[in-house]
Amino acid sequence: MGREVLNGDAVVLWLERAAEVIGENEKYLTELDAAIGDSDHGANMARGFTAVRGKLAGQTREDIGAILKTVGMTLLSTVGGASGPLYGTLFLEAAKVAAGKAEIDRAVIQQSLAAGLAGIQKRGKAEPLDKTMVDALGPAIKAFEGAEGVSLAEALARAAEAAHKGAEATIPIVARKGRASYLGERSAGHQDPGATSMWLLLRSLAEVAAE
Amino acid sequence: MGREVLNGDAVVLWLERAAEVIGENEKYLTELDAAIGDSDHGANMARGFTAVRGKLAGQTREDIGAILKTVGMTLLSTVGGASGPLYGTLFLEAAKVAAGKAEIDRAVIQQSLAAGLAGIQKRGKAEPLDKTMVDALGPAIKAFEGAEGVSLAEALARAAEAAHKGAEATIPIVARKGRASYLGERSAGHQDPGATSMWLLLRSLAEVAAE
Amino acid sequence: MKKLLNAPSDLVKEALAGMAVAHPELLRVHVDPAFLVRADAPVRGKVAVLSGGGSGHEPLHGGFVGRGMLDAACPGAVFTSPTPDQILEATRAVDGGAGVVHVVKNYTGDVMNFEMAAELARELGIATETVLVNDDVAVENSLYTAGRRGVGTTVLVEKICGAAAEAGRSLADVAALGRRVNEHGRSMGIALTPCTVPHAGKPSFELGPDEMEVGIGIHGEPGRRRAKLESADRITEMLMDPILDDLPFRSGKDVLLFVNGLGGTPLLELYVVFRKAHEIAAARGLRVVRSLVGPYITSLEMAGVSITLLEVDEEMVRYWDAPVHTAALRWGV
Amino acid sequence: MKKLLNAPSDLVKEALAGMAVAHPELLRVHVDPAFLVRADAPVRGKVAVLSGGGSGHEPLHGGFVGRGMLDAACPGAVFTSPTPDQILEATRAVDGGAGVVHVVKNYTGDVMNFEMAAELARELGIATETVLVNDDVAVENSLYTAGRRGVGTTVLVEKICGAAAEAGRSLADVAALGRRVNEHGRSMGIALTPCTVPHAGKPSFELGPDEMEVGIGIHGEPGRRRAKLESADRITEMLMDPILDDLPFRSGKDVLLFVNGLGGTPLLELYVVFRKAHEIAAARGLRVVRSLVGPYITSLEMAGVSITLLEVDEEMVRYWDAPVHTAALRWGV
């Protein structure tokens, strides 16, 4: 099966799935953050996606841009911390690309992700290998672009897998951005929480595309 | 061997021995106080008897009353808590009995202890079986009085043994005086720290008399 | 034991030295015997207010020395009452000719040491009055104890008596007012963790991860009973109910509500308790006209809270509001 | 986890409700989005000073709302920066037409959220200036980090900027003064115990009985390095030396010395540290002209201490001394 375009229902399905997965992984994300941060990434993301779920209920599904904008605004106003403005920006930038669209295809998805990454980097000034969520999203976009001649579901699955690898690859890195950077050398040996939550979001997206 | 009277040197020897024994039992007394009080009886007594030892160095030994008065004043101004005024009073009252004496015999010792107990009870209003130092000193005096036809050393040994038994007999008692009384029923099952330190002091006295 | 400490026996002395350099405009420290007096002591013609007790309850009492509150504080070793000579010397140092009020928390040791000091002061011709604070409703059957302990109301007595003394009231007046405050104040506390007396080197008692001590004092001693840990709201009820029933506090009265941290509990949590205590007081028809929230009478690093409720009259409120300038309480100046 | 707590997600909201009923004369609480403003906000024609950050550092920032200090505080979840909408709404609520200074501690999250709020405020025609506080000398190589963290100097910036705003200074003046304070302040801290974020339910890290974390932040995160527990005097040296060398503080200068408790450390111990820090400062030829001792910027119930040294000029001292009326700092009123 699988879908080659995502309509508003699929996008909402993805976000609901994402909220569930974030909820299930709240403790895990918090534990990752406890090691090199301040033990709140799980709670931050769970609070944000619980709010997103609440907002989606009353959301019309004709305009995917509008859905993504709601998500971005909701994350911005509920997550807080470093991840709030960054995930907020990701969705707001993606929303601009998807504005007015009832369906998004592979090209639009690719543009949305790229715009989101650019927004994150503009806001947070992180470069690849600074040990941040960029290290999951960056490789994911590359894998997605490189996945030619396969289904959307397969391309997104490869993107998610690249995000997973990217998150794992943050383990040996000494952080240079965010709160983990205060630990200096002690930040090495731990997986970045934001890169991990980014991977979980992309994995949910791939799953929905495959259904 | 053993002595039938105690001169100033013997009294000082006793106080030095007592200081040593209190020092050795500081942790023990504190642990007893931790169970039903505020964990300071060991430190209080150790501070007091360290100060006493310092004062004894420069003390002339002709007047046992003067020695005991110095001890009482020193304990009063260094021990604090409930035990400070009570032990201070014990020695100050005993000092009155021994005033001007170069030697004290059995009768004077008995009077001194009795005067000390009366002073403690006047100051602290404790009755027997309230779970206080009175429960060691009271039985000790009775045993001392009853030990007829034996040496001073033996009489003091019996007094110390009675104090020991008295201290142990405080274990089941529900405290009615002092800080332990705030615990109500929970004070039962623990030995009273002040009764224990009283026993240690009397045991040192018996030892010195036996030498 | 994890403390910022040099030798345990130097702790109180070094802390006093720290207070001396931190607050030279407020107070002077006397080293041997140890006591603190307000910088301008003795104040001629003014009744002096003096308190003291074991250390480990900071800011009580040293943090309350200054204009409008205490003239002197006598710190004992940690959780150990000060000695008569200490109290006597401090009494002499602050007597301005109008007499000295001793604010004494009702513990056997404090009572006896203060009693002896008062006797000695009398011999020197210094008039003293003692205000005994015994506000802890956790100690139910005072026939079988040394009476109720003195806890949170002590802070209120010291503030109100200090202001009355500053206003020129007589020794008898200040003492009578202090006793009235004590009679109208009630407190109770719980502990979530024990504390460690530096000399002892280990916690005074052990508590399981879901246990708390109910009816705790301020000396690291165990409470009246052990109970299962409850929510903040439930704990607040467990403290407020016995307090309210004891005086009892009657509908329509004005009260001062004081939520006190025992040391290790964050301010955030104290405000959570304050919110619920205020709600309960209001539900009983009380008007909370004055508030105090924070760690003012502590038990070293113990986590926990105590609540004090004082039924106030117009005079108490006036003296509560009067200017005070101490390290820990300051307003109007 | 042993806390006075109902649901972790209600903690901040309930604490704000507690502040509202405890200090109605000082402040008003806005529930959604969550922020506190001084009771008389907005003050017409006065520059407003606003700060915010994660909760768990109380009394920072809510305890500093009131006359002569902050016009508004925006509390995030525990250790989580507040959100742009929260900051924007608070900025609107306190703008009296003369602009709003945002005092921001240098953490990625705080910086980004305040940045977005400032952009939004600009769109609404509200002039804002940002004073970034980054005074933590423990973060040595700021090239490889997000820069130095903002810690103790934040309290001093808020007090001094608040007084300058109260005195009618312009937006540019207040911001410039705040930046000058930040440039002349240096801090460093150590932790003896971790703290527990309520949502996480267990301590952020583990420390052996004779270990401490050196160069700690205020978010329960581990420090720059772990070391063996030392005496209070040695720890004070370990904090003072890097602070003194960093600015560097030169002989003959006037300083404000601020010894801050991280939450779980008793006041008694803070004064022991103050004593030694004062001695070290004096030995370096510094004149300690102002002091602050207590838990003012905390990390929940973490045991530990941070030291802040500020090289003051006459203007800073004047604004430090100016009247302030907040829940946690009060004088002259």
Ligand SMILES: Nc1ncnc2c1ncn2[C@@H]1O[C@H](COP(=O)(O)OP(=O)(O)O)[C@@H](O)[C@H]1O
């Ligand atoms: N400058 C940055 N650019 C990109 N991502 C960042 C940046 N700073 C932090 N992050 C991401 O944010 C995550 C932490 O988020 P969170 O714990 O929610 O916020 P905070 O660090 O404020 O507590 C990090 O794991 C990292 O992936």
Ligand SMILES: Nc1ncnc2c1ncn2[C@@H]1O[C@H](COP(=O)(O)OP(=O)(O)O)[C@@H](O)[C@H]1O
């Ligand atoms: N009223 C009293 N009469 C006699 N002894 C008392 C009285 N109150 C307390 N004590 C004794 O004092 C001991 C406690 O002394 P200590 O721990 O040094 O003082 P505190 O109780 O003030 O901490 C108790 O174990 C008890 O033997």
Ligand SMILES: [Mg+2]
């Ligand atoms: Mg975090």
Ligand SMILES: [Mg+2]
């Ligand atoms: Mg004791």
Ligand SMILES: [Mg+2]
């Ligand atoms: Mg004691």
Ligand SMILES: [Mg+2]
């Ligand atoms: Mg955070």
